[in-house]
Amino acid sequence: xxxxxAEFPVKQIRLGRRFNYENQMxxxxxxxxxxxxxxxxxxxDASIAxxxxxxxxxxxxxxxxxxxxxxxxxxxQIFPGILGPIEDVGDGRTHRLSNMTVIAxxxxxxTIRAGTTVxxxxxxxxxxxxxxxxxxxxxxHLVLNFRIVPGIAELEAHTVIQLAEYKIAHRLAQTTAELSxxxxxxxxxxxxxxxxxxxxxxxxxxTDPQHVHSGVGYYGLSLRDSMATFLHPNExxxxxxxxxxxxxGRGYYPSTWxxxxxxxxxxxxxxxxxxxxxxxxxxxxxxxxxxHGKEVGAQNAARLAEAMKADGVLVTWIGGGNAFVDVMFTxxxxxxxxxxxxxxxxxxxxxxxxxxxxxxxxxxxDAVVSTGSLDRTLNLPAMDKVIGPYEEIxxxxxxxxxxxxxxxxxxxxxxxxxxxxxxxxxxGAWQCTEY
Amino acid sequence: xxxxVHVVNQFFAxxxxxxxxxxxxxxxxxxxxxxxxxxxxxxxDAKIACTIYYGDNYFHEHKEDAMKxxxxxxxxxxxxxxxxxPAFNSGRYGVSCVEVCNAIANDLGxxxxxxxxxxxxxxxxxxxxxxxxxxxxxxxxxxxxxTDALKRLAKFAMRLAHDETVGPAQRxxxxxxxxxxxxxxDRPGAERAIExxxxxxxxxxxxxxxxxxVWDEALPAPPLVQVKDRRIALVTxxxxxxxxxxxxxxxxxxxxxxxxxxxELKELEPGKWETVHGGYNVAYxxxxxxxxVPLDALRALEAEGAIGPGKLYPAYYVIPxxxxxxAVMRRVGQEIAADLKxxxxxxxxxxxx
Numbered sequence: 012x013x014x015x016x017a018e019f020p021v022k023q024i025r026l027g028r029r030f031n032y033e034n035q036m037x038x039x040x041x042x043x044x045x046x047x048x049x050x051x052x053x054x055x056d057a058s059i060a061x062x063x064x065x066x067x068x069x070x071x072x073x074x075x076x077x078x079x080x081x082x083x084x085x086x087x088q089i090f091p092g093i094l095g096p097i098e099d100v101g102d103g104r105t106h107r108l109s110n111m112t113v114i115a116x117x118x119x120x121x122t123i124r125a126g127t128t129v130x131x132x133x134x135x136x137x138x139x140x141x142x143x144x145x146x147x148x149x150x151x152h153l154v155l156n157f158r159i160v161p162g163i164a165e166l167e168a169h170t171v172i173q174l175a176e177y178k179i180a181h182r183l184a185q186t187t188a189e190l191s192x193x194x195x196x197x198x199x200x201x202x203x204x205x206x207x208x209x210x211x212x213x214x215x216x217x218t219d220p221q222h223v224h225s226g227v228g229y230y231g232l233s234l235r236d237s238m239a240t241f242l243h244p245n246e247x248x249x250x251x252x253x254x255x256x257x258x259x260g261r262g263y264y265p266s267t268w269x270x271x272x273x274x275x276x277x278x279x280x281x282x283x284x285x286x287x288x289x290x291x292x293x294x295x296x297x298x299x300x301x302x303h304g305k306e307v308g309a310q311n312a313a314r315l316a317e318a319m320k321a322d323g324v325l326v327t328w329i330g331g332g333n334a335f336v337d338v339m340f341t342x343x344x345x346x347x348x349x350x351x352x353x354x355x356x357x358x359x360x361x362x363x364x365x366x367x368x369x370x371x372x373x374x375x376x377d378a379v380v381s382t383g384s385l386d387r388t389l390n391l392p393a394m395d396k397v398i399g400p401y402e403e404i405x406x407x408x409x410x411x412x413x414x415x416x417x418x419x420x421x422x423x424x425x426x427x428x429x430x431x432x433x434x435x436x437x438x439g440a441w442q443c444t445e446y
Numbered sequence: 447x448x449x450x451v452h453v454v455n456q457f458f459a460x461x462x463x464x465x466x467x468x469x470x471x472x473x474x475x476x477x478x479x480x481x482x483x484x485x486x487x488x489x490x491d492a493k494i495a496c497t498i499y500y501g502d503n504y505f506h507e508h509k510e511d512a513m514k515x516x517x518x519x520x521x522x523x524x525x526x527x528x529x530x531x532p533a534f535n536s537g538r539y540g541v542s543c544v545e546v547c548n549a550i551a552n553d554l555g556x557x558x559x560x561x562x563x564x565x566x567x568x569x570x571x572x573x574x575x576x577x578x579x580x581x582x583x584x585x586x587x588x589x590x591x592x593t594d595a596l597k598r599l600a601k602f603a604m605r606l607a608h609d610e611t612v613g614p615a616q617r618x619x620x621x622x623x624x625x626x627x628x629x630x631x632d633r634p635g636a637e638r639a640i641e642x643x644x645x646x647x648x649x650x651x652x653x654x655x656x657x658x659x660v661w662d663e664a665l666p667a668p669p670l671v672q673v674k675d676r677r678i679a680l681v682t683x684x685x686x687x688x689x690x691x692x693x694x695x696x697x698x699x700x701x702x703x704x705x706x707x708x709x710e711l712k713e714l715e716p717g718k719w720e721t722v723h724g725g726y727n728v729a730y731x732x733x734x735x736x737x738x739v740p741l742d743a744l745r746a747l748e749a750e751g752a753i754g755p756g757k758l759y760p761a762y763y764v765i766p767x768x769x770x771x772x773a774v775m776r777r778v779g780q781e782i783a784a785d786l787k788x789x790x791x792x793x794x795x796x797x798x799x
Contacts, residue, residue, distance in 0.1 A: 124726035125685075125697050125721060210640075210649045221727040278636035286644055323647045325639055330770050331698075332725045353643035355635055358656065359771065360697075364626035365576045367772045372658045378646050379656035380639040386629050386699075411691045425699075437635020442655055443626040444614040446578070 013199040014085070014245040015104040015190035019184075020345075021111040022287030024061045024153055030186040037108065037186065039153070044179055048157060053171045057074035057157035060398045062114075064149050068137040070410075071417045072116040074172045074428045075256040076147060077267040079091050079108040081184035089184075090177050090250040092231025101245030103194075106187045111151040112268055113183065115256060118158040118400035119168050122220065128163060128222040129273075130257040131284040133430035134404060134417070142392045145431035146438050147268070147395050154178055154398050172256040176267075198280055199243050208322040210282075211290040212244075212275050213312060213345075213352075215297040217263075217330030219276035226264070227329070234296055234315035239312040241319070242292040244276045252294070260428035261359065262332050262385065263435055271390035274438035275325050275355065289321055297337035298330055309340035313348050323351040327436050332370065339373045346375040352379040355437045360384050362424075368443065382434040389429070391421040448492035448607045451523050452481040453516065453530040453546050455539045457501035470503035470508070471515035479496035483592060484529060487600035492607065497521040502538040513549055520550055526607035532561035532595040533568060540568025543581065545573065551579035557606040561585045561595050564621065573624055581612065581620040616653065623780045664687045674752055679759035679786055682797040683767025684731060684738025685723030686714070697724030698769040703778050705785075709760035713742045726799055738797055739764075759791055767799065 022035040031038040040061055048057040062068050080089045088095040102349015121130035135147055142148030155176060159168055166231070191321045198358055203209070215299070218225035218234050225233040229240075230251055243250070252270045259266050274294065283289040295312040298304045318322050323343055335356075342352045358368035358381055403414035406421065415421065426432035434441045455467045456462055460479035474497045477485040481497040490493070498519050504514045520528060528550050529642050531544035540562040548559035561583040562568050572582045583602060585595040598619070599759060605612065609751035631638065638655075645652040670676050693704050708714075714735040720730035721738065736742045739762050747753045767775075787795065 123729065124732075125723060126726060128727050128729075129697075129724075210642070210643065210647075219727060266542050274634065274636040275639065278634075278640050278663045282640055282744070287640075325641045325643055332772055341476055351646045353639050353645060353646060355639045356656075358626065359769070360626050361771055361773070364628065364649040365624060366774070367659060368626055370772070372767070374658060376658065378642050378652060380634045380642060381626075384626065387628050411694065434635065437637075437639055439630045440634050441637065442629060442631045442638075444655075445616065445622040445628050445657065446612075446614055446625040446627050 012102050012243055012245050013197060014101055014248055016196050016198065016248060017104055017137060018109050018194040018196070019106060019187045019190070019192055020109045021151055021194065024111065025153055026061065030185045031184070032190060032310050037111070037183065039183060042434045043263055047178055047182060048155065048175045051175065052164055053160050053167070054175065055158045055160050055327060057155065060154045060156060062137050062152040063399055064137055064151065064152055065105060066137045067395040069394040069397050069417060070116060070130070070135040070152070070154055071112060071397060071401040071404055072118055072133055072186040073133040073376060073399065074117050075116045075176055075259050075266050076112050076114050076430065077176050077180045077186035079180040080271065080434070081106045081181060081188060083188055089181060089251065090253065092178055093173065093228070093342045094181060097230050098250035100251055101243050105249055106184050108184050108187070108191065111153065112147065113176050113180040114152045114154045115172050116154050116399035117158045119174050119257065120161070121168070121257065122164050128219055128258070128401060130168070131261050133261040133274060135430040136391060136394065138388060139392050141429050142442070144389065144426055145429050146434065147431040153183070156399055165253060169224055169255055169257045173253070174196055174284065176256070182334045197422060198248065200243070200283070200289060200291060201350070202284060204284060207286065207288050209320050210279060210323045210325065211319060212279060212292045213295060213316060213318055213326045213341065214292055215295045215325040215326070215328035215330065215334070215341065217298040217334040218296050224255040226255045226258070227296070232440060234277035234294070238298050238308070239293050239295040239315045241315065242294045243279065244289070244292050247271065247276060247292070247381060259336060261430070263395050263433055265329060265435060266430070270402040274436050275327060279325070290321055295341065297328060305337045305340050307336055309344040309444045312341050313344035315351065316350050317348050321350050323353070326357060329435065335369060336371050338378060339371050341375045343375045352376070353380060355380045355435055357382045357435055358443055359386050360443065361386050362388055364443065366432065381442045382437050384443050385425050385427050385433050387426060388445055391423065393420045394418055399402055411433040448604065449495045449523065450485055450488065450492050450603055450607065451496055451498060451520050451525040451528045452477065452494050453498045455498055455530060455541065456501045456759070459497060461499060467501040467503040470504050471512050473498050473500065473519045474550050480592070480596070483596045484600055485492065487596045488604070491604060495525055500542070501535070502542065503578050504536060505542045513546070516546055517549065517553060520554060520556070520559060525556065527603050528556055529557040529562040529599050530558065532585045532592070532599065533566055534585055534589055534591065535563045535566055537567040539567035540569050544568045544571040544580065547580040548575045548577050551577050557796045559583065559599060559602045559606060561599050563587045569621060572621065574628050576623045576625055578625060581709065582773060622657070625730070650671050663699050674757070675756045676792040677790055678738060678753055678793045680744065680762040680795050680797065681782060681789045682738050682762065682764050683770070683796055684799045685721045685763060685764065685766030685768070686719055686731065686738040688733045689718050689720045689724055691720065691722050695722040695766050696799040697722055697766065699771060700765050701774050703763055703765040703782055705761040705763045707761050708741055711741060712745055713738055723766040723799065740797065744795070759789065
């Protein structure tokens, strides 16, 4: 499997009357895009705005964020099982509009009041202290702002949001279909050097089996009680793994963009053939409900890594709370098989950083990289402009929480209200240091 | 000229051993005993204004008086920083050094430094107070390490006196206090992770960025005999609360608990209760709150006589457990236990989720 990613950097977006890419300027047919979204009768109105880095702009109601990509060769299309048939992806050539994203900002109230599956949305500041903590504030965003008609349940709302943003992103990237890229990067796992260690990425994923969307889509299918499975990293680049858009991007949930640009996958590819052989990705379902389940899941993932002849694994996760027990058990199971581990994790630790940084330990977890704490407070200044469906937002996701003005200054109790405010996979340089 | 105050016990002040451990707080102008060694290390850059001493036993037996005398002495000396110890492996001395530093830092806003062996019980106190103005340097086990300890204390004290920024524990050489600060590293986490893993695979030394913690174990109480004669209460982390969430629990990382009256209730009626919890799908619990607060089962046990008449505590205790911070949950557990104890509850049905 060999994937060429052809890069078309975007420095400017112009809302116009046609689709065109020239000199890093993307012109889009605004009415055409809105019409495309409004084909879905469950969307009551839609508009488009552009947010630039450095602007005093706050985006509200963010459900997901996606990088525009389009396959020009190889089987399948971006987001197999969602935008098109379930075909193999990860081979051929894929165009990407880099340095920009499509943000789905949608008004949706939801039918669930609390719990893991309650709908949630995030905000994004394009300047100030909020921008400093988010990996998304330095990118240019085409914000798709729309409302979902009332009375739609969570799973259907998710499909409405997802189809709208993916269709738009796909259409944008299609603009480059006949153009030659500025740069091509080739991703291929072949040529294993016997003198280098074999390293895999073990990606734990919290899933909610009771919910209609488990939180992790694999070729559009919700991952539920599955055992660990092998994934070629190129599949990620072509959108084989997706998210539940009614709760992605906030807290420890990755967005679609994060799966497309997984920093550990990109890091391992960069080291591939130089200091290690990248052996691919193990996708592991975590947060089994019982001790029994957690132990079986951990052993199973380690067994797969062993069968794949891994000398070491980078372990990372999506999740919080008791899902971390599954992660720690997995580390122990790997180490006992002689597979070396390094964990990449965010921490909690409370507002002052004096509380326990994580919720569970095993002694085998002796190599850990910290990606920073979710718990630290953050004061955001007022912004000149608000893009998105909400003029008032709820900072605390509990029943009865009072909404506050989205434009005004905000005192965040935790960083996870900011889209990308939690660096879950080590994309940025945030870390907690012991004093 | 920088002014420093040195705090030592009676032994290191050169005033006598265990037989003098009852000696009250005293102040010697300038440097005495171990403080002379410290002054030597400080050279001409700083002057030890006074040496404060106390007997190891006196300090712990008359803590309030001792602390007041020390605070008064430090206040009048107006130092830029305070040095306590080194205490090496002496437990009473080590604990007092940390407590003095903590009080001076809190009451006078002065950064302080002490030093002791890592197994000294004072290190436990140091971790407990986790005061960002108090530093503890590791030393040898015995006073054989005196010169080295004083050398490092002098250097560290000068930095504190000059209000220099003190970096992370590992780099600066003090014992980590369990205070984790959010910062930016020089490289992305992904890069650091790959480098750390490769070092580990090659059996090269590496430094984890997150030290493992050791947890205390809670031993379960022995089973109750004759349950029907015991007062039983219900405690739950399920997050079941009266509809409308009157006490504004959050769905995660709560810091307070509540108790809600169930004295007159036979059962929890769906629609009158709701679940505030971000860690599981609460739809089923909302349909049947008894999954979290099994009042129906307890009333049935009462009817059978397995729980004696009037023996079920008239309220249940609740805090949504999701992502509860261990320190907060320890406190919450202690508060609930104290409340139960006050009302003579002998057994608890604990419903977790």
